[in-house]
């Protein structure tokens with residue numbers, strides 16, 4: 001079985017070996033207040049900064065999931081309301097979660113087939129925080145760095161928060177244009193589920209400090225306080241921190257990874273243009289996600305392709321939400337092997353799709 005599912009997704013081949021190593025080195029039962037744990041955290045943070053190019057003054061925290069990050073942001077970084085700009089199911093879910101915690105949260109939804117229409121936003125309103133899903137996993141769209149930069153400069157007083165769950169570890173992020181970045185590890189990072197990385201700019205931490213919210217175990221102030229000592233508020237997923245360290249060591253510089261993802265994306269698009277039954281859901285190159293490829297077709301063709309591919313051992317991602325029956329999704333994540341992509345494409349060609 002080869003999984004092309006865009007999350008939880010194919011893990012790196014070395015994961016079983018790394019888990020065994022973690023066991024031999026005693027990490028599976030390491031106390032999270034111990035020096036050994038603190039060193040692991042410190043080393044992993046250093047690698048995040050070095051390999052993913054996270055700025056030295058941004059805080060890097062380990063939490064449980066991207067969903068938890070949605071709540072942390074609403075609890076700790078918003079006094080009254082946030083503005084959620086989205087075009088798909090994950091962005092909408094984030095808005096719904098925020099609204100339960102801060103009922104004045106507002107939303108601006110836009111057509112997923114088009115770039116984010118900056119001209120339709122009201123820049124005279126000044127929201128406290130803008131919530132963006134940089135890579136919308138449900139429909140395979142992305143928000144480009146230039147758009148994030150533009151929002152960052154036009155909403156100068158707002159914090160910019162970005163959900164990068166399905167692109168973190170695959171693409172180079174324009175860190176300087178955003179204040180809060182987060183993603184869970186079971187997608188682009190190719191690790192087993194159960195942890196997320198939350199990255200905050202000095203300005204985000206300043207806002208968190210001035211809001212001074214301490215009512216939850218996962219209040220950002222508590223998380224940042226413990227992390228200043230390379231610790232966590234609660235017993236964390238130590239194994240996943242260890243695995244993250246290993247993945248970062250294996251992958252090396254994000255620049256190189258990003259290039260490879262772009263190259264594979266271009267190759268995928270070229271291949272898809274030779275098919276008859278399916279085409280990219282998104283036509284505009286700049287809107288197309290680089291890491292989650294979404295293909296559209298007739299309902300019967302989509303279910304046939306999903307089924308026949310599964311019979312052959314290829315697990316594809318089904319469509320999400322309203323796109324469930326008319327699309328399928330393919331992960332273009334770093335852990336995918338070149339020969340796996342080739343064999344899926346060969347099979348599709350052979351089937352005459």
Ligand SMILES: *Cc1c(COP(=O)(O)O)cnc(C)c1O
Pocket residue numbers: 007064065066067068090133135136137138163164165166184187196
């Ligand atoms: C998968 C996903 C989530 C949810 O991740 P969890 O780890 O299950 O909380 C949130 N946002 C995006 C964009 C996703 O792809």
